[in-house]
Amino acid sequence: MQPTRQPDGDEPLVPFIVDDTLYETRLTRKARERRLWARPNHKHIKTQIPGLIVSVLVRPGQQVRRGQGVIVLEAMKMRNELQSPYDGTVKQVLVAAGQTVPKDTILIELA
Amino acid sequence: MSLGQRIHDFLQRTRALMKGGGEQAVQKQVAQGKLTARDRVARICDADSFHEYDLFVEHSCRDFGMDGKSLPGDGVVAGTGTVQGFPVCIFAQDFTVAGGSLGLAHARKITKIMDHAMKMGVPLIGINDSGGARIQEGVNSLAGYGEIFYRNTLASGVIPQISVILGPCAGGAVYSPALTDFVFVVDRISKMFITGPEVIKTVLGEEISMEDLGGARVQAEISGNAHFYAASEEECFEQIKRLVTFIPWNNRKTSDPFPPRPPRPGKHIESIVPDDPRKPYDIRDVVRAVCDDSDFFEIQELWARNIVIGFARLDGRTVGVVGNQPAYLAGVLDVDASDKAARFIRFCDAFNIPLLSFVDLPGYLPGVDQEHAGVIRHGAKILYAYSEATVAKITVIIRKAYGGGYIAMCSRHLGADFVFAWPCAEIAVMGPEGAANIIFRKEITGAADPDAMRQEKIKEYQDKFANPFIAARDGHIDAVIQPEQTRDFLLHAIRVSERKTEQRPARKHGIPPF
Numbered sequence: 303m304q305p306t307r308q309p310d311g312d313e314p315l316v317p318f319i320v321d322d323t324l325y326e327t328r329l330t331r332k333a334r335e336r337r338l339w340a341r342p343n344h345k346h347i348k349t350q351i352p353g354l355i356v357s358v359l360v361r362p363g364q365q366v367r368r369g370q371g372v373i374v375l376e377a378m379k380m381r382n383e384l385q386s387p388y389d390g391t392v393k394q395v396l397v398a399a400g401q402t403v404p405k406d407t408i409l410i411e412l413a
Numbered sequence: 414m415s416l417g418q419r420i421h422d423f424l425q426r427t428r429a430l431m432k433g434g435g436e437q438a439v440q441k442q443v444a445q446g447k448l449t450a451r452d453r454v455a456r457i458c459d460a461d462s463f464h465e466y467d468l469f470v471e472h473s474c475r476d477f478g479m480d481g482k483s484l485p486g487d488g489v490v491a492g493t494g495t496v497q498g499f500p501v502c503i504f505a506q507d508f509t510v511a512g513g514s515l516g517l518a519h520a521r522k523i524t525k526i527m528d529h530a531m532k533m534g535v536p537l538i539g540i541n542d543s544g545g546a547r548i549q550e551g552v553n554s555l556a557g558y559g560e561i562f563y564r565n566t567l568a569s570g571v572i573p574q575i576s577v578i579l580g581p582c583a584g585g586a587v588y589s590p591a592l593t594d595f596v597f598v599v600d601r602i603s604k605m606f607i608t609g610p611e612v613i614k615t616v617l618g619e620e621i622s623m624e625d626l627g628g629a630r631v632q633a634e635i636s637g638n639a640h641f642y643a644a645s646e647e648e649c650f651e652q653i654k655r656l657v658t659f660i661p662w663n664n665r666k667t668s669d670p671f672p673p674r675p676p677r678p679g680k681h682i683e684s685i686v687p688d689d690p691r692k693p694y695d696i697r698d699v700v701r702a703v704c705d706d707s708d709f710f711e712i713q714e715l716w717a718r719n720i721v722i723g724f725a726r727l728d729g730r731t732v733g734v735v736g737n738q739p740a741y742l743a744g745v746l747d748v749d750a751s752d753k754a755a756r757f758i759r760f761c762d763a764f765n766i767p768l769l770s771f772v773d774l775p776g777y778l779p780g781v782d783q784e785h786a787g788v789i790r791h792g793a794k795i796l797y798a799y800s801e802a803t804v805a806k807i808t809v810i811i812r813k814a815y816g817g818g819y820i821a822m823c824s825r826h827l828g829a830d831f832v833f834a835w836p837c838a839e840i841a842v843m844g845p846e847g848a849a850n851i852i853f854r855k856e857i858t859g860a861a862d863p864d865a866m867r868q869e870k871i872k873e874y875q876d877k878f879a880n881p882f883i884a885a886r887d888g889h890i891d892a893v894i895q896p897e898q899t900r901d902f903l904l905h906a907i908r909v910s911e912r913k914t915e916q917r918p919a920r921k922h923g924i925p926p927f
Contacts, residue, residue: 353618
């Protein structure tokens with residue numbers, strides 16, 4: 303059996319800044335795996351939940367209106383119509399019907 | 414039939430039921446490295462102390478071919494016993510009987526022993542090893558879970574509730590442990606999740622193993638659902654036996670005193686803490702240097718390591734220790750640390766266990782993820798828990814006590830009864846670097862040599878504020894003490910506060926920021 307409990311203090315000491323002060327400390331596993339925040343791109347229509355693309359309702363170059371359905375995503379036994387967040391033009395469609403997509407996948411990019 | 418024949422008949426029936434799910438099922442259980450339900454109960458309880466009840470209980474399900482099926486004990490063993498001489502009510506789900514599935518009769522055995530624990534005022538220990546709801550029983554099975562959760566909630570803060578996860582505990586079933594005070598898990602045996610890997614794969618397309626999703630290590634290190642992590646069932650039972658000695662039977666009692674013992678000779682207390690407040694050390698070394706027998710029983714050792722919680726004894730009496738841990742994340746408070754400490758503080762307050770807090774933190778953790786995860790709401794829990802607590806509250810400020818972190822860590826302002834500070838304590842709004850950059854921004858940016866000016870101003874601030882004397886001048890702390898006097902002051906504080914009472918206005922209950 304491999305050891306499962308890490309001995310204390312075997313992680314390296316790293317610099318850590320709080321209020322302009324540099325501390326020497328260790329990171330917890332969660333802190334090590336922490337992802338940096340990225341500014342959301344409002345031109346991207348993304349999945350909020352993993353699922354199956356049932357149909358794509360628009361094609362590149364097409365004008366869409368705010369609230370217009372662009373993709374039907376089946377997730378949690380529901381068919382969800384994803385809508386355009388504002389009036390615009392479809393720049394590209396990055397998925398096709400029949401495809402299973404994870405959470406946070408960019409489906410459509412608006413111009 | 415003569416009495417002798419009746420006894421013979423009774424023994425025969427008992428023997429049949431004691432076999433649980435039968436030889437094959439037991440072999441399967443053992444092959445997985447698991448003990449049987451009765452073995453587990455027997456090993457947790459003192460030798461020959463376990464008395465089993467409701468052995469002859471049977472289900473009354475008539476659907477899906479269940480009417481012909483007899484399930485020994487309906488898949489759960491329940492009774493009373495003693496652990497280290499302390500009386501307990503205990504139940505253990507028996508996976509060898511229909512996968513430990515929970516039907517109404519099974520649940521009613523559990524709720525009966527829970528009611529008994531409440532009436533007797535003794536701790537409840539529940540061993541979970543179950544495939545989940547007995548689907549054949551339909552809504553009756555759900556009713557059973559609901560009745561258990563209801564009692565877990567009513568018993569909360571009245572009797573200590575201990576959950577031991579020794580097998581799967583999935584779906585709705587996880588909410589009983591979640592409502593209890595201490596959850597024990599064992600590597601490779603415990604599995605807890607709301608939706609299992611199969612469902613996650615079909616519905617979400619994400620592939621993950623049971624171990625990575627809800628194994629013991631994950632629950633102990635990532636989710637914080639578990640309080641104690643063990644490598645084997647044996648180790649887990651030892652942890653349970655230790656825990657029981659630190660806590661009282663119920664909320665009307667105090668923990669049993671132990672013979673007072675001095676700390677063991679070890680590191681000199683002054684040598685533990687580095688002079689430079691930016692350097693790390695292990696706060697547990699300070700705890701061990703002051704508590705009886707240097708015996709510190711840590712809880713949630715792997716999760717939110719930037720705060721340390723656990724039980725120790727002073728003068729033979731149990732205290733609940735909360736300490737910032739400079740060895741991890743410089744000891745900051747964050748979402749998880751606040752959650753961890755707040756729940757522990759409330760346990761101690763509910764069960765008459767004095768609180769001993771060690772302070773050394775730079776404040777709350779900065780970051781988008783923390784703000785978005787609700788560090789305001791979660792951070793407020795620790796303020797709430799300390800303010801609400803009416804047990805004796807003793808605080809030792811070791812080094813840094815900055816800003817909101819200073820207030821949160823059981824400061825005088827939240828009702829601490831005793832606040833002591835070491836001479837190296839720095840009680841201020843923030844660290845010298847940050848403060849100098851704000852207060853002297855103009856002087857620094859306008860100087861010919863900004864760096865030299867910054868250093869000068871940092872020094873100026875340090876000399877003026879990086880000490881305990883301003884807080885002492887204004888009565889925010891009671892005494893500046895030498896590190897080696899710490900134990901004496903703590904023992905004295907514990908003795909003085911033994912009969913502390915504090916009255917609060919009547920209310921149905923407070924509304925903590927859950």
